[in-house]
Amino acid sequence: MLEVRDLCAGYDTVDVLHNVNITAEAGRLTLVLGANGSGKSTLFRTISGLVRGRSGSITFEDKSISKLSSNRIVRAGIAHAPEGRHLFPQLSVEKNLTLGNYARRSSKSELKELLTRVFDLFPILQEKRSQAAGSLSGGQQQMVAIGRALMSDPKLLILDEPSMGLAPMVTEQVLQAVAEVNSEGTGVLLAEQNAQAALGFAHYGYVLAEGRVVLSGAASDLQNDPEVQKAYLGV
Amino acid sequence: MTLFIQQFFNGLSLGGVYCLAAIGLTLVFGVLRIPNLAHGALYMVGAYLTYFFLTSAGVPYILAIALAALVLAGIGIGMERVVFHPLRNAPHTHHMIAAAGAMFFLHSLVQAIWGADFRRMESPITGRVEILGTQVSWQRVTIVITAVVVLIALTWFIKKTVHGQSIEAVEQDRVGASLVGINPNRVSMLTFGLAAALVAVAAGLVAPINLIYPTMGDVIMVKVFAIIILGGLGSIPGAIVGGFTLGLAEAMATTYVSAVAGEVIAFVVLILVLAIRPTGLLTKAVQR
Ligand SMILES: Nc1ncnc2c1ncn2[C@@H]1O[C@H](COP(=O)(O)OP(=O)(O)OP(=O)(O)O)[C@@H](O)[C@H]1O
Ligand SMILES: [Mg+2]
Numbered sequence: 001m002l003e004v005r006d007l008c009a010g011y012d013t014v015d016v017l018h019n020v021n022i023t024a025e026a027g028r029l030t031l032v033l034g035a036n037g038s039g040k041s042t043l044f045r046t047i048s049g050l051v052r053g054r055s056g057s058i059t060f061e062d063k064s065i066s067k068l069s070s071n072r073i074v075r076a077g078i079a080h081a082p083e084g085r086h087l088f089p090q091l092s093v094e095k096n097l098t099l100g101n102y103a104r105r106s107s108k109s110e111l112k113e114l115l116t117r118v119f120d121l122f123p124i125l126q127e128k129r130s131q132a133a134g135s136l137s138g139g140q141q142q143m144v145a146i147g148r149a150l151m152s153d154p155k156l157l158i159l160d161e162p163s164m165g166l167a168p169m170v171t172e173q174v175l176q177a178v179a180e181v182n183s184e185g186t187g188v189l190l191a192e193q194n195a196q197a198a199l200g201f202a203h204y205g206y207v208l209a210e211g212r213v214v215l216s217g218a219a220s221d222l223q224n225d226p227e228v229q230k231a232y233l234g235v
Numbered sequence: 236m237t238l239f240i241q242q243f244f245n246g247l248s249l250g251g252v253y254c255l256a257a258i259g260l261t262l263v264f265g266v267l268r269i270p271n272l273a274h275g276a277l278y279m280v281g282a283y284l285t286y287f288f289l290t291s292a293g294v295p296y297i298l299a300i301a302l303a304a305l306v307l308a309g310i311g312i313g314m315e316r317v318v319f320h321p322l323r324n325a326p327h328t329h330h331m332i333a334a335a336g337a338m339f340f341l342h343s344l345v346q347a348i349w350g351a352d353f354r355r356m357e358s359p360i361t362g363r364v365e366i367l368g369t370q371v372s373w374q375r376v377t378i379v380i381t382a383v384v385v386l387i388a389l390t391w392f393i394k395k396t397v398h399g400q401s402i403e404a405v406e407q408d409r410v411g412a413s414l415v416g417i418n419p420n421r422v423s424m425l426t427f428g429l430a431a432a433l434v435a436v437a438a439g440l441v442a443p444i445n446l447i448y449p450t451m452g453d454v455i456m457v458k459v460f461a462i463i464i465l466g467g468l469g470s471i472p473g474a475i476v477g478g479f480t481l482g483l484a485e486a487m488a489t490t491y492v493s494a495v496a497g498e499v500i501a502f503v504v505l506i507l508v509l510a511i512r513p514t515g516l517l518t519k520a521v522q523r
Contacts, residue, residue, distance in 0.1 A: 088411060
């Protein structure tokens with residue numbers, strides 16, 4: 001579904017990604033592991049059009065998306081819940097969610113259906129629907145971020161460290177929701193520090209180091225890989 | 236007491252004009268994070284265009300204002316495209332210089348077309364109405380009513396329509412807005428168009444009361460800056476409260492102290508607010 005080929009990307013004067021190759025299959029959960037600064041967020045930002053790639057190609061459902069702007073990429077079916085969440089802090093939870101549907105412009109009934117799906121996934125958001133998103137706890141804000149991305153009814157959901165800064169209990173809840181979304185058929189591309197938990201429900205994984213893919217394989221293989229165990233699983 | 240009521244209406248009408256002028260500036264600041272120094276020049280062009288449509292083209296007053304607002308919306312969008320869009324990644328000082336350039340350009344353009352003389356636009360709305368035992372001119376009543384109607388329409392547009400929401404979204408988080416599919420370029424153009432249309436309405440409303448001349452935008456510009464700092468940069472409710480506060484304060488100070496006091500009151504209030512609450516009166520506390 002998503003094919004990243006020989007991608008090089010970076011910021012003004014820094015090169016971050018070097019010939020990165022990654023595939024995310026439809027309906028699968030693809031995990032990206034990597035130390036701080038290895039380029040996970042840069043990879044995701046390049047896919048969703050926030051950062052321009054320097055060379056290489058990104059195709060989604062056999063169409064090139066590497067020249068498209070972010071708003072076109074959402075329309076194509078990729079939703080990105082970014083690092084740092086980037087919510088609309090003074091708008092209500094519900095408005096944040098409905099804005100998540102901006103690209104789709106769904107009918108009233110479809111919109112309601114999508115909202116119900118998000119509220120089923122995160123019941124607390126229904127309770128807090130009229131509160132300003134910025135007044136919520138970190139975990140709840142992360143739920144809004146994931147919910148907002150889901151409101152565009154994406155084929156591929158990109159999640160950048162959704163558990164960052166969350167308490168263990170909340171982390172578990174958020175990751176469970178991610179697994180649930182995936183099990184219902186939405187493809188997920190996930191960066192996550194909790195490698196142990198994430199490898200448990202991922203299908204395939206990549207390990208990034210200094211902007212290069214250094215290891216890839218089925219999640220179960222990565223789980224048993226001594227390198228991965230040493231670096232990410234604390235074994 | 237009659238004097239007080241009269242001045243109260245004067246203050247309200249002045250406040251309505253300040254609101255309409257200030258909201259545009261605060262909207263542009265919210266979306267682009269730049270103070271548009273050419274905002275006062277847009278106000279001035281709005282006054283001249285209303286004057287043109289009313290006297291040279293002979294259309295009715297309210298329609299003349301609407302036409303001026305429409306043309307100004309076009310000029311605002313053009314200004315965003317030609318002056319600010321090319322600078323979107325440049326440091327903020329570049330925007331200031333470019334905006335000052337746009338201001339001088341509009342001054343000269345208007346001078347070339349209409350000359351530098353002061354012009355008077357005869358009030359097309361004549362007569363007075365008795366309110367609470369006081370005679371208030373229909374022109375002032377028209378200003379207050381129009382300002383309130385426009386403010387209500389604007390609030391509805393921003394809170395209830397998809398395009399209005401896209402403005403709020405870009406103001407609050409540009410990256411988040413892009414990721415939900417909003418095109419920040421289109422929002423910038425929309426905001427500039429809206430700001431210019433609003434300031435044109437302000438100018439058209441006040442034109443029959445004041446004189447029209449090429450630098451007429453400069454004085455109001457400074458006051459409008461004071462208003463949006465007072466209300467909190469980027470805050471629409473702040474601009475409304477600030478606009479009416481200043482309008483009333485100015486009218487009262489002029490009457491009960493002196494004309495000079497009326498002119499400086501904006502800055503006295505501004506200095507007080509900055510000393511007591513530097514972020515402005517209505518800035519919402521944002522928790523991140
Ligand atoms: N806006 C930016 N401008 C310049 N350099 C940046 C920018 N953002 C990230 N970098 C640099 O790019 C490199 C990769 O950063 P990136 O955020 O992609 O890593 P990451 O794998 O997501 O790390 P983390 O686990 O901390 O989120 C780092 O060296 C970082 O300093
Ligand atoms: Mg990151």
